Amino acid sequence: MTSVPENTPQHTTDDARPTTAETRTVTRRRRSRRRALIAGGSVGALALGVGSAVGVAHAHKTVELDVDGETRTVTTFAGDVEGLLAEQGVDLSARDVVAPGMHAALDGDADVVVRTGKELTVEVDGTEHEVWLTALDASEALNLLHQRGSDVQLVASRSQDRAELPIQLHAGQQVAVVHDGEVDVADGSEDLAAVLATTDVTVDDDDLVSVATAHDAGVAATDVPTGTDVPRVAVVVERVEVKKVEKTRTIAHDTVTKTSAKRYEDLDAKVRTAGKDGERTIVREVTTIDGKVVSDEKVSAKVTTKPVTEVLVQGTKARPEPEREPEPATSTSGATYSGSNRQIGQQMAAARGWTGSEWTCLESLWTRESGWSHTAANPSSGAYGIPQSLPGSKMATAGSDWQTNPATQIAWGLDYIAGRYGSPCGAWAHSESVGWY
Template sequence: MIAAIAVPVLVASGAGVAHAHKSVSIDVDGKVQQISTFAGSVKGALDTNNITVGEYDVVSPDPNAALTEGAQIVVRTAKPIEVTIDGATHTIWTTADDTAGALAELAASGRSASIVAASRSSERQELKLPLITDGTVTIVDGGESKDVPVTGIATLEDVLKQAEITLGEHDEVKITPKDANHVTVTIDRVAIGERSETEEIAFETVEKKTDALDEGQTKVVIEGKAGAIVRTYKTTTVNGKETNAELIDEQRTEPTTKVVNVGTKAKPKPSKSSDSKQPPATGGAPSSGVWAALAQCESGGNPRAVSASGTYHGLYQFSVATWRAVGGSGLPSQASPAEQTMRAQILQKRSGWGQWPACSAKLGLR
């Protein structure tokens, strides 16, 4: 009360206020120092000792409170931490001693928050606070859970080391509260890789008409080959399950079109003498020996024989192309039996008995 009356008198006179000498203690984040000061307020004592109080720091007693002998000043420095609330990232200031305490304070205020300590979308966040002090950490690693008891102050790295857990480059770590002395550390194992997929492209077939082939005959000029589209994806897997695939490359190989020549050349009409109702011609046809046996097997010994398809003619069932290759002209079935035999012998000398595969095998000629 006296001090209260003296104040206006001193102010009115313009004189300075003299404060009594006091011994007080200042505790800044657990570090305590004893000081002597003439300051009249808590703030004055802090200023005298070059202790700056930030906007979010907590000071007790109130900085504007009068300073008394033996006062105990406590300063708790606030630190910024990033938390996730309802999917959005926020920066909050806390004076809690550890992460578990900060999350518990938020939970007590009705805000459910978590801390992402590692994320594939950003560099790993270094926690500005220890993880927990004297409590329990439940680690959920890739879906498997275990409790790790903690004595004293422990960082996230301390707890992971104690649990013999190593984080990969892309792994995600999220911290959620249970209570002030119990947090859950959830680790999602994230792998970044590549995979390829191949899609086949079917080839087309083009037919080209040509009179170089008999009607009904075909010849493949260019073999068709399927093309392909090879797509390469950058993949993200979380705990073994693919969660994202980004197309990063696509290579296309065009198919090769199949080209087929289709014959348009008219087939020669078989002569009337080839009619099955007419008796087979003789005269000059071999009557014994290997050639007679071959002629009998190929055409029944009929020099005018023509196959049902019109492709093969005469005693030895020449094709027109083969007949001409050994010097014949016209149709083989129109030549004399003697000429047919002569040209068959020429063909045999050039190419062997394989020109008559079925009958030569049947007759034991090869």
């Protein structure tokens, strides 16, 4: 704790109050002397050097009264410090400090120092505290607080876009203002808000403003104008940005397979419902201080597009046993064909010029429809024969033996394909697209 310099008391027997000119003379003589009294807690009893109070309790006295660095010379008949302060309208709280003590007797030419307590938010080694100090300015406060920890700063209170401290920064000295990668220098006798205004530094609701020693703030001689001493105190403005960042994640769709007794088991699974991936949107709140990420927290995560499950249908219907090779069949044109139904179909298709890829399409189409069985019947739809005519009686236009003669069925089926789709590959493409032809 820094005490007030002792003063040699002066006694006077002149009960008359000093003239205005005398008061001003004493005031000018003493105003340059600055007292530093840093303390916390209740009203102090820090004694100043005083002489004997005998016989002077009610004498006329000239007293220099210093209240938070503002000094004025007053005259009084008060016998003690308490009476002087009451006379001058100086009210004290339990956090204030006065020297000498409240009940100390007053001598002529006495000095009375009052320091009011101010509540400050301080950060010591990364932890914030609320403390009461009687320091005159931030420089004195930091000097005292450095006894509690190595990394100390005063945290400014905020009122929207205004930053405030209840004490001056550094009376009579310059201070550094560190902001946006720059260092400015301003008069520290102003309050914090005025210093920021002088250097054209604006702050928003999120920005952090603190006061530290220039050393702790990293201010070096190369940061200030040439010929300017490095200030002891620095105002540090940290730009805080809080942003919402959205990211999306893919939700893979599921696949399920269902069975159908209406579909042949040797056919590939058929897609009933096409699958589609979904999407999840994640929102994170990212906080940066001077461009450096200090916090990255997830604030929400929700499915913005639901996935669609892919549904496949696998047949369980068994293919009928291959029939005994039929006798040579004769078409309505009188042509005779021999071999299996497939072979007859290939011969009759070739007669139309449908070979190569067209035969491949025809073979695949009727394998799917009937397995080339001329007696294949679909009980649910009534389709019949190799081409699965619906109804089967339509094939009577190709011959009355349509129920038993594969050549008749094939002839009708080839005419149907030529008339409706132009070629077997046209019919096959339609069947692939919609499941029938």
